[in-house]
Amino acid sequence: MFVTPLIAAPMAGGTTTPELALATHGAGAFPFAAGGYRTAEQLATHIAPLRAAGMDFGVNLFVPRPFPLGADESAALATYRTQLLATARRYGTEVPGTVLAEDDPKVQDFWAEKVDLLLADPVSMVSFTFGLAPAPVVARLQKVGTRVMASVTSVAEALAAVETGVDALLVQHANAGGHTAAFLSGPTNSSATLPELISAVRDAVKLPIVGAGGIAGAEDVKAVLAAGAEAAALGTALLRTDESGARTLHKDALADPAYTATVMTRAFTGKLARALVNDFVRDHSGSAPEAYPEVHFLTAPLRAAASAANDPRALNLWAGTGWKSAKSGPAAAVVEGFLKGLS
Ligand SMILES: Cc1cc2nc3c(=O)[nH]c(=O)nc-3n(C[C@H](O)[C@H](O)[C@H](O)COP(=O)(O)O)c2cc1C
Incomplete structure (x- = not known):
């Protein structure tokens, strides 16, 4: 094939x-x-x-997703939104207040x-x-x-x-x-x-x-x-x-010995994804609900603000376990x- x-x-x-x-x-x-x-x-x-x-x-x-977001996940999403506020404000941004409708073309x-x-x-x-x-x-x-x-x-x-x-x-x-x-x-x-x-x-x-x-x-x-x-x-x-x-910040992080592990996290998007462990992963992985793509849209402004501030601590630094071998x-x-x- x-x-x-x-x-x-x-x-x-x-x-x-x-x-x-x-x-x-x-x-x-x-x-x-x-x-x-x-x-x-x-x-x-x-x-x-x-x-x-x-x-x-x-x-x-x-x-x-072939079905609408469940009631439990919706409730968990609202709680997660509140938890993200402090991090968002640190980056001078907000967390969107509304969740996009299921039939929204973006969803x-x-x-x-x-x-x-x-x-x-x-x-x-x-x-x-x-x-x-x-x-x-x-x-x-x-x-x-x-x-x-x-x-x-x-x-x-x-x-x-x-x-x-x-x-x-x-x-x-x-x-x-x-x-x-x-x-x-x-x-x-x-x-x-x-x-x-x-x-x-x-x-x-x-x-x-x-x-x-x-x-x-x-x-x-x-x-x-x-x-x-x-x-x-x-x-x-x-x-x-x-x-x-990939952003320069992401490329640089992959080569930075300060990052020592990857982990599967829902913190950035609501779907499990493997990323380098940074502050955002440490702070939010425990509470992020299973709500993709809703969490993706919640954290998007925050990630954009972190990127604009040249700060990898709140970025989704996707990486597989072989990241140390990735070459420039x-x-x-x-x-x-x-x-x-x-x-
Ligand atoms: C930054 C990034 C973005 C990805 N985006 C997609 C995607 O859009 N669609 C997809 O099927 N897989 C996506 N993947 C998964 C890859 O297609 C592939 O399955 C995975 O990278 C293989 O594992 P490795 O990263 O350890 O090589 C993505 C992976 C990374 C690292």
């Missing part, structure tokens, strides 16, 4: 730039554009340079319009995270010639994905940087490694697999391939590269380094 064993993973929020996709493709990886947080128009602009280059690439979308992450765009102007592959695309959407994409990949974090999620008719699975381990793809339950505390998770999924499901999460070097890729995956996806390994759109410099050199290590 993939002509290369290396995938440049989608990283929404500005990290995956067209330049990053072009550079990783040029060096021999298969890149994914990041559709999350974007409107259809913004997504079209994001992928225009990739189309113009005539290259093969995928597009990743967030699947919106739905502009899902319908982006699916329509990808049906009208197809790409070779679409991957989904945060949930499963409904089977009719999968079928419509396949009908226009697009292969569809679901992101899963367990055997149970892989079996559920198969029911929707997808062509491939991205098997993501909890060591991954950024948001977990988990949708049935949080990432398990299982001690299974990524290769073990891939083997377990492979025993249960006969679909091509891409392995992701914590890949820091070529040896990790080899282990993923030996476990039965067709390819391995790099996220964190590309974060510090020249073409990555051209993305092509990182991809070439991995590929060389495989030969």
Whole structure:
């Protein structure tokens, strides 16, 4: 299914730039554009340079939550808002007082319009995270010639994905940087490694697999391939590269020995995501409710203010467990380094 064993993973929020996709493709990886947080128009602009280059690439979308926020989570959200006020004021900003309606296009992450765009102007592959695309959407994409990949974090999620008719699975381990793809339950505390998770999924499901999460070097890729995956996806390994759109503060933090650990936290967005441990993570992880994307919108002004103040203490410094190996410099050199290590 993939002509290369290396995938440049989608990283929404500005990290995956067209330049990053072009550079990783040029060096021999298969890149994914990041559709999350974007409107259809913004997504079209994001992928225009990739189309113009005539290259093969995928597009990743967030699947919106299929049910409204529960009453308990709504109450916890109000409490969390109050707790954030002091931190927000420290940064000279406020916490939004209103919660966006469930049917707000932002809460739905502009899902319908982006699916329509990808049906009208197809790409070779679409991957989904945060949930499963409904089977009719999968079928419509396949009908226009697009292969569809679901992101899963367990055997149970892989079996559920198969029911929707997808062509491939991205098997993501909890060591991954950024948001977990988990949708049935949080990432398990299982001690299974990524290769073990891939083997377990492979025993249960006969679909091509891409392995992701914590890949820091070529040896990790080899282990993923030996476990039965067709390819391995790099996220964190590309974060510090020249073409990555991650903030300088984020890139610098990844190289700063003052940061000594990553942790899964809901503090920034309401969905578990792996980040470097900073003050915000320490102060707010204990009380953040399971309310994505509502918490994302609550903390957005605060994160923007911290960034403007050049202060990483309240930033979401997404990082996988392999963050210490992430190199600066051209993305092509990182991809070439991995590929060389495989030969
Ligand atoms: C900054 C950042 C943003 C991410 N954004 C997305 C995204 O938009 N969609 C997605 O499916 N995965 C996203 N991920 C997860 C990656 O696609 C990938 O699964 C993960 O980075 C692999 O683990 P690693 O970071 O240890 O290499 C993101 C990861 C990071 C670090």
